[in-house]
Structure formats: C-alpha cells, structure tokens
Amino acid sequence: MNVLGIDVGGTSTRAVLVAADGRCLGYGATGAGNPTSSGTETASAAIVAAASAALERAGLAATSADVRAVVVAIAGGTAPSSVSIAEALAATGVAGEVSFESDVLATYCSGSMAADGYVLIAGTGAVAGRIRDARLDALCDGVGWLLGDDGSGFWIGRRVVRSVAAALDGRGPATALTRMVLDALGIDDASERRHGGRLDSQRRLVEAVYRLRPVALSRFAQLAFAASADGDAPAQRIVDDAADALATTIAAVIDPEVAGPVVLGGSILAQQPAIAERVVAAVRAAGVIGDVSTVGDGTVGAAVLALRHAGAAVDPDVFDRIASSLAALR
C-alpha cells in the first residue's frame, strides 16, 4: 500500500510516493500549481506532472502503484478547481481518493507530529496557523500581497523599492539599497540629471518596477538582508519591522490553552535565523511554546496526511523515515 502526498505552491509543486512504512519511493517537482494565481489548467497540469514524475522515479505505472490515498496540500485547503484536479489525477490511472488539505497544515506536519501546535510560514507571502487535534484551528494573515502578508518577502521587497524611490526624491533617508536596487534593475545612471523636475534614475526605476508583476518585488527582500548586515539603517528598519510583523501574526493565533511546538517554514524564516529567533522570542512569553523546528516546505506533511487518510499509523519511526528517505531522493 502506497500514498501520494502533493504540496502545491505558488512557485513549485512537489509530489512524493510513500509506502506505508514511510519509505519515499519516488519524488517529482514541477512548476507553479496554485490555481488562484496560475489558473486551473496550469495548476492541474503541474500537479499531474509532479505526481507522474514521482511514480516514474519509483519505476511504477500509475495503475500498478497501489495508491490508496492522495493528499493535495494547497492554499485554503480547497480550490475552486478541486474537482478538475481530482479528475485529472484519476485520468492518469492513479487510484485512491483525492483529498485537499491546507498547505499551512501540511507545513506544520512536515515539522511536527504533535496534535497541538503552531506554524508560521514566511516566503513570498506570510501566514500563521494554530493546530488543535491535528486540524487547522485558526489562521492569521495569508491574505495576499494587497491585503496583508505582513513581514513576507513581498512585503519586505515592496518596502525596499519604496525606500529607494523616497531616497531618490528626498522624502526618505539615503540608503545603500538605492545603488543595490538600481544595479539589480540594470539602471546605471548615477548622474543627477533631471527631466521635468524628476531625477532620470527615479524615472527609470518607475518604468522598470511597473513592468514587473507586483509579487515579483519579493526578489528585492534579499537586498534588505544584505544591506542590513552591512549596517544600513533604513534596511535594518525594514528587517526589524518584518520581524515585528511576523511576531504579531503568530501572536494572534496563540491560545493559552493550546501548548505545543512551533514549526517555521518559508524562505524568509529558513534563511534568516535572526528573524526566526526574534519571532520565537516574542511569543515565548505566552508560555505555551515548545520545540522550534524549521522546514523547507509541506511535502513531508502532505505524505503524513496522505498516510493518515489511508488509515496508516504514523509513528515517530515512520515520520523519520519519510523525512530521511525524501531528503535522499531530492
């Protein structure tokens, strides 16, 4: 008996075929699979392709892979296109009921087997969750770049380009970010030339930024970390504010009656331990925070949830086997 765990993200989609004892038999990764941002067809194709790649890697045909359950971990825990995603998976010959779970729950389950606990994810977006009785009990933020995602990669990147625009016309303090952002956008104009009252470099910044999709601003977050490490005060302020925002987000889901571990996920928390430490320190005072672990994504958790859906017991040995054998496959 095997199961498929599929973790769907805004930039990549990962599938893993797992045996009842936790051995990962095959793994596949494809592109963006979020139906909200990528559309149903693209998302469905990415999910199917990731599943197929995992089966192929395992050397198994879909019809003979003995798949008892499939869990698709996805933003919101459901998708308007859930039915078509399930149909597309069935069309490949994969058996087993397809269930949809929250990607936030899957990320938590990648880092902990405790029935109660907390999870904070900060990548391009940002969201916190409270887990109670192995279910998602409350969410905070995760409402996207326009409405929230406080402290996320987009949030930081947006602050970076805005601080550069402000520095160029004197609204804001000078910052090392200016040269870094202009360089990143290929704007080599260091002159003080103005046209119609506006600095040429600022005009070129405006043209370059509005050619990007808004969420693409998250790529500038790394410049804030680099400049902050070099002592640039405006960059340090952005990073500090991001840590405070993420602390506020996770604090909002802390319930004095729910004690458990904290699982941290997403590129910001994985790559910026200083932010992760500040966030955890801020919520320690609540007294219900246990172990802290950091995970890359929700793939292990999707596999755990799929095994549970198939009725298989997931004990610490099985959990460790999933994690270690998946790491070997990647």
Add this chain to the structure above:
Amino acid sequence: MNVLGIDVGGTSTRAVLVAADGRCLGYGATGAGNPTSSGTETASAAIVAAASAALERAGLAATSADVRAVVVAIAGGTAPSSVSIAEALAATGVAGEVSFESDVLATYCSGSMAADGYVLIAGTGAVAGRIRDARLDALCDGVGWLLGDDGSGFWIGRRVVRSVAAALDGRGPATALTRMVLDALGIDDASERRHGGRLDSQRRLVEAVYRLRPVALSRFAQLAFAASADGDAPAQRIVDDAADALATTIAAVIDPEVAGPVVLGGSILAQQPAIAERVVAAVRAAGVIGDVSTVGDGTVGAAVLALRHAGAAVDPDVFDRIASSLAALR
C-alpha cells in the same frame, strides 16, 4: 486669437477654448486620458473628444476656431504617444502648435500666477512640485501606487482594507472600518463562522478585493475620513499618517531660496481641509510659504500655459477672467 488648454487625468480629461482676453468660449470633459494607464488609443480619443466638445460648445468649427496654441497638461509633461496625440488633434482640423506640459505645473498655474511657488496634489495619487521661473524645478513622489503616492487616496484606501483584514484575524485592533468596508463590498456575513481556520467574512473580503484593480482601493479613502470623524482610533491614525506623509512630500521640495504661494489640488486636499491645514502648518516653519489656495484641477492652468505659448500676456485680469468664465461654463 484663441487657444486650447487640455488637462489630462487618470479618470477624466478636460478641454477649454479660451480667447486672448481670458474669456472661456467652450468647455468639454471626457473620460480617462492618461496614455500610461489607459493606452494610447483610448487616451488620444479622450483628448480629441474633449477638445471637440469644447469647440462645439463654443459654436465653432475646428478649422475656423483660430486656435493658435494647444497645451496638453499630462503626467510627466510628456507621453510616449505625444506624436500620435498631436496628429490626432491636427486631424480634427485644429490649427496651432501642440505642446505638452506637466499636469503638476498646470495645477499650480490654476491657482497662482507667481513665477515661484509650490504645489501639492493628493487625489488617487500624490505629488509635490517646486516651481521656479514659471517652470517645474523639482518633483517629489508621484511615482505611483506601488512605489509611492504616500498619503494619496490609494494609499489611504489600501491602509483601510488592510486594517480591516488585520482586525478580522486579530492582528490589528477592532475598527469601525470593518463594518463599513464589508458593507461597501456587499458582504453581509456577521457570523463568526470559520472554514479551514479562516473567518468566512475575511475570506469573502479577500475574494472581493482581489477582483478590483489595485488603484480602485482609493474609493475606500472616504471611509477613513468618515470613521475618523466619528472617533475611530485606527481610522484616525490612517488619516494622521496620510497628513504626515503629504507634509513630508512637500517638505522635500521646499528650497529656502524659493519663496512663493502654495497651491493645493486633488480630491483629498480639496475635500479634507483638516489634512490641508496640517500639511501647510508643517511647512510654514520653512519661512518661504506665502498664500495658500486650493484648486479642483489643472484646466485653468492649461489655458494659462496655452496663452503664454501663443505669446499672449496673462495678467491678473486675464487670469481672473479665465477662472470665472470657466466656472460659469462648467
């Protein structure tokens, strides 16, 4: 001898036909004419339609209207589509050289004839300008919703919806804005029902907001003013921060060597005298600020600039005649 002044905006385009003595002979208004946000063809059509409406109102054919100069006041003072706009105007039979001027300069010239002075505009966007020798000497902000426009209608409206999203999941304080925004979006769900850890009303807020174009969030600015007037602290904070941001923007163009009046434009400053007063008070300390006036748009200024381009003298009598006869036509 007559001239055409055309003020091009992101939501409407206004044209006025003016005689050498300042009498406005005809006026026409059409839709959005900004080529950057609306595209060259739409913009060009709106500009031509506004000009044609002004001529028709004056009872004159384009070929016999004796138009000596046309000034198109537009964001940036130029447009990638300047040539096609000029050609489209010429094709209607309008004679006279077509010149492009900054809409910021035109707004200033709607409120003052002084060669030196300052202008601050806060509508959907926000921008400040320093005028020296009747030319735009420096600009601050006006870099759009993603990069700046601090204190603008969009900036306030974005803060409004974000404060509601934060209040709904406990990241932010409760605010009267929540009910107001949900009502404005037709979300009548007052239950505390959650799905996948998320409050239903927040989920519906997310769906409704992402269906809007980002700049459409400016419509929620008025809710901040209403809630603030009713004593809602989070709304008051947004309005205060907007006033501070606008004060910072105009402060950045103040030059101790340039003394003159301040012209205020745009819906935020025209309709919120408390904000306008705070902004002016903040820059009074510089000691170079003279009279303060508030104008609706840049139409009068476009006419003034067109008369100057035609070589006509614009004295205080001519200026007053433009303003009063235009008001009578509108």
